[in-house]
Amino acid sequence: MAGYKIENLSFKYNLSEKFALSDINLEIKDGEILVLCGKSGCGKSTLLRHLKSCITPHGKRTGRIYFDGRLQNDVSDKEQASRIGFVFQHPDDQIVTDKVWHELAFGLENLGENSHTIRVRVGEMASYFGINSLFDMPVHKLSGGQKQLLNLAAVLAMRPDCIVLDEPTSQLDPISAGEFLNTLKKINDDLGITVVLSEHRPEDVFPIADRVAVMENGRIIMCDNPHTVAEKTSEDSALFPALPTASRMYRQLARGGTCPLTVKEGRAFLHSLHLEKDSAKLHVHIEKEKGDTPLMQLSECMFRYNRNDKDVLYNFSLSIRGGEMLALLGANGSGKSTALSLMSGVHVPYSGRIFLNGKKIKRLHAEEHGICALPQDPRVLFTKESVEEELQMTVNGCEDKKSRLAEVIDVMELNGLLHMHPFDISGGEQERVALAKVLLMSPRIMLLDEPTKGMDAAFKRKFGEYLRSEMQKNGTAIVIVSHDIEFCAEFSHRCGLLFNGELIAEDVPQKFFCGNHFYTTSANKIARDYFPNAILCEEVTQRCKSALNKKSHISE
Amino acid sequence: MERRDKFSSLHPLTQMLCFSYVLIMSMFVMHPVMLFISLASACIYALYLSGTKKMLSLLFAMIPVIILTVAVNMLFNHRGESILFYLSGKPVTREAMYFGFTSSLMLIAVLMWFSCYNAVMTSEKQMYLFGKLLPSFSLMLTMTLRLVPDFIRKINEISNAQKGFGAEKGSSKLKNGMSILSTAVTCALEGAVIRADSMKSRGYGCERRTQYTRFVFKSEDKTVSALLLLFGAVCAYSVIKGAVYCEFYPTFSVNGTSALSITGIFAFILFCNIPMTLNFSEDIKWQVIKSRI
Numbered sequence A: 001m002a003g004y005k006i007e008n009l010s011f012k013y014n015l016s017e018k019f020a021l022s023d024i025n026l027e028i029k030d031g032e033i034l035v036l037c038g039k040s041g042c043g044k045s046t047l048l049r050h051l052k053s054c055i056t057p058h059g060k061r062t063g064r065i066y067f068d069g070r071l072q073n074d075v076s077d078k079e080q081a082s083r084i085g086f087v088f089q090h091p092d093d094q095i096v097t098d099k100v101w102h103e104l105a106f107g108l109e110n111l112g113e114n115s116h117t118i119r120v121r122v123g124e125m126a127s128y129f130g131i132n133s134l135f136d137m138p139v140h141k142l143s144g145g146q147k148q149l150l151n152l153a154a155v156l157a158m159r160p161d162c163i164v165l166d167e168p169t170s171q172l173d174p175i176s177a178g179e180f181l182n183t184l185k186k187i188n189d190d191l192g193i194t195v196v197l198s199e200h201r202p203e204d205v206f207p208i209a210d211r212v213a214v215m216e217n218g219r220i221i222m223c224d225n226p227h228t229v230a231e232k233t234s235e236d237s238a239l240f241p242a243l244p245t246a247s248r249m250y251r252q253l254a255r256g257g258t259c260p261l262t263v264k265e266g267r268a269f270l271h272s273l274h275l276e277k278d279s280a281k282l283h284v285h286i287e288k289e290k291g292d293t294p295l296m297q298l299s300e301c302m303f304r305y306n307r308n309d310k311d312v313l314y315n316f317s318l319s320i321r322g323g324e325m326l327a328l329l330g331a332n333g334s335g336k337s338t339a340l341s342l343m344s345g346v347h348v349p350y351s352g353r354i355f356l357n358g359k360k361i362k363r364l365h366a367e368e369h370g371i372c373a374l375p376q377d378p379r380v381l382f383t384k385e386s387v388e389e390e391l392q393m394t395v396n397g398c399e400d401k402k403s404r405l406a407e408v409i410d411v412m413e414l415n416g417l418l419h420m421h422p423f424d425i426s427g428g429e430q431e432r433v434a435l436a437k438v439l440l441m442s443p444r445i446m447l448l449d450e451p452t453k454g455m456d457a458a459f460k461r462k463f464g465e466y467l468r469s470e471m472q473k474n475g476t477a478i479v480i481v482s483h484d485i486e487f488c489a490e491f492s493h494r495c496g497l498l499f500n501g502e503l504i505a506e507d508v509p510q511k512f513f514c515g516n517h518f519y520t521t522s523a524n525k526i527a528r529d530y531f532p533n534a535i536l537c538e539e540v541t542q543r544c545k546s547a548l549n550k551k552s553h554i555s556e
Numbered sequence B: 001m002e003r004r005d006k007f008s009s010l011h012p013l014t015q016m017l018c019f020s021y022v023l024i025m026s027m028f029v030m031h032p033v034m035l036f037i038s039l040a041s042a043c044i045y046a047l048y049l050s051g052t053k054k055m056l057s058l059l060f061a062m063i064p065v066i067i068l069t070v071a072v073n074m075l076f077n078h079r080g081e082s083i084l085f086y087l088s089g090k091p092v093t094r095e096a097m098y099f100g101f102t103s104s105l106m107l108i109a110v111l112m113w114f115s116c117y118n119a120v121m122t123s124e125k126q127m128y129l130f131g132k133l134l135p136s137f138s139l140m141l142t143m144t145l146r147l148v149p150d151f152i153r154k155i156n157e158i159s160n161a162q163k164g165f166g167a168e169k170g171s172s173k174l175k176n177g178m179s180i181l182s183t184a185v186t187c188a189l190e191g192a193v194i195r196a197d198s199m200k201s202r203g204y205g206c207e208r209r210t211q212y213t214r215f216v217f218k219s220e221d222k223t224v225s226a227l228l229l230l231f232g233a234v235c236a237y238s239v240i241k242g243a244v245y246c247e248f249y250p251t252f253s254v255n256g257t258s259a260l261s262i263t264g265i266f267a268f269i270l271f272c273n274i275p276m277t278l279n280f281s282e283d284i285k286w287q288v289i290k291s292r293i
Helices: A044-049 A077-083 A100-110 A115-129 A144-156 A174-191 A202-208 A226-232 A245-253 A263-271 A336-343 A387-395 A399-411 A427-440 A457-474 A485-491 A509-515 A522-527 A537-555 B012-028 B032-060 B063-076 B094-120 B123-133 B135-165 B173-201 B219-240 B259-272 B274-292
Strands: A004-013 A021-028 A033-037 A059-067 A084-087 A162-165 A194-198 A211-216 A219-224 A296-303 A313-320 A325-329 A351-356 A359-361 A371-374 A445-449 A477-481 A494-499 A502-507 B083-087 B090-093 B245-247 B253-255
Touching: A021 A044, A021 A219, A033 A044, A033 A174, A033 A202, A044 A194, A077 A084, A077 A100, A084 A144, A084 B173, A100 A115, A100 A144, A115 A144, A144 A162, A144 A174, A174 A194, A174 A202, A202 A226, A211 A226, A219 A226, A226 A245, A245 A263, A245 A522, A245 A537, A263 A522, A296 A336, A313 A336, A313 A502, A325 A336, A325 A457, A325 A485, A336 A371, A336 A445, A336 A477, A336 B135, A371 A427, A371 B135, A387 A399, A387 A427, A399 A427, A399 A457, A427 A445, A427 A457, A457 A477, A457 A485, A485 A509, A494 A509, A502 A509, A522 A537, B012 B032, B012 B094, B012 B123, B012 B219, B012 B259, B032 B094, B032 B259, B032 B274, B063 B090, B063 B094, B083 B094, B090 B094, B123 B135, B135 B173, B219 B259, B219 B274, B259 B274
Parallel strands: A033 A194, A033 A211, A084 A162, A162 A194, A325 A477, A325 A494, A371 A445, A445 A477
Antiparallel strands: A004 A021, A004 A059, A211 A219, A296 A313, A296 A351, A351 A359, A494 A502, B083 B090, B245 B253
């Protein structure tokens, strides 16, 4: 009963000339999962915020929104508060109180429920989510994924009929994000709650969605079930590279049948092609540059935050050469970010040695040694009033850097944002501004912590290619810490797996991912039986094509 | 070794009743026997709550307090009849010494009780009690309790990020600190905007807020509160009647031999040791249960 009907909705922010939403017609059925897709800045958040009156942005609006068969304006704030739940993007900022139990109770306190009712509902919610053990914890001790689950639980404790989520997983690593989406699916299955969410990483949400609406420039250009959307998206649209790997394979091979979305469906699809197994051994051509001293080398470094803590990094060794990109992978809490902080000189290992260009260094200094680190939260780098000032400050008035500034602004697609306040732009845009700052520093060693989060797939590729050219041109060494396996597989020269503070495996991407069963790319998971050493979607499709060609030749 | 304190699991009101009474009595009844009882019970309870090591270090830290209070009293307070000796022409009296000693007892007893209070009354309990008095203040307090440490963590994060970014070149420490602070403030304000939306979206301001508490006034709370009230009333009665009274000037005298004063002091002993009595009876109960198993 808690569906929406949106009729001819158009919206314009007060100071803007462009329509943020134009002529939106959308029906959200009761009990379905509707996913909103589109590039960042296409109006997803604006549309979602219209689904709840009290957080609707101010501006000029025309059109009608019906909730549950009634005009939205006729539904009281109290009813909306309890029946429509809203989860925001930043896990941290939307938490109000200091304890987990209190956060769960907050909404119910606002509705004026008595203590007994609240006790029952909160207890029920904690049991359903399995967060009993966290119940007494202060919220700052939770991980990002746990915080976002808490936000969801806090909203669900008010027993909504519909929940709206604005990019809920954009700040989470893929594992927590997957967990979060599974929980959403479970809630939808178990309770029939309508779910509306926006997402910039459609790969994970397509499989759970009932319908997908694609937005572009404030318009809904397509709204259909995910199979059809994956089938119909044009190959040159920005959404195409973001489609699930299985769908992209299917599209590139153009073979008929339904479009697969998951790894499972993708494997079934490949089976249906009746390919022969590729028994070719893996031949990876590695140019060993012996005698070339590594730009930076860490040897048997140990680190912990306090005398009595556990070691965060244990016997950690790594070396990186100029013009090379090293990707560090690993679960949360395996010490990836800490490893970067040792390399940027923020923290000092209590034992172990660090070499730069073969010379032992006692105390690393980022500025002195030409190192530049991108922090996990890009916002902490911003000190100025506008994006332009922010970038100018980094260039520091050097004339010869003018052309570089223009180039970086162009590559990072910041032209339209220059006059905005860095805190007013979206998360993905902030990430890009911070990256531009790092690029403008022209460091010899770049340390990037999760650079691709919040980026859409099309931009990710462009960014990866720019980094590649940067490495070739200037001999920059890059260390990235990332959960984005696809990105690492495509652009890095070597990958390393961190576990419990130790680098337990390190190799070129082909070997690294082919050896792994779980920690590998979707393309590899899909095509493992046929092409065991292909790790990228393009590789798989190319080999499929040539195999199919061969087959048709033989049959002829 | 950390032990589970039975008294801590009672209702905050009962706990507050006990602590406030003991603190008031210790502060306003200048009677060496009463203060000694108060201090001894506080020490035993602190020992149970925080362990020998912590309690002893706290107690040792108070030795200078005793010496200082007694010395200051003897040097600057010249009232009293029994003169011990003259110091540069000023009399140093025995009464002043007694008074100094008693006041230092009071200071230490109050401090010890506060250390117990801190261990027992968690922020959640205090919030509950103050929230009863001022409901909107309590939510504000909860939010502040989270924001202040968050802000400090943020400043740390920003300073580390800027160090790793390597852009400190040429700017002074002060300027750098200012820019860190300004970023932290912007982050906090930005967070506040989202938090406001989140509060609004969860119905803040739609209705009169209720306050959810996890505390239930159980039958054992009733029993303990009744006992506390009884002992407290008996003791207070004897104090008000002047049966528990100590005179320092002109001569030191303690009246503590009448039936009423003995009853009052005895009631105070019982009152102060209720937390420990609860713990002991709990320990015994467990011993019995264990032997049955």
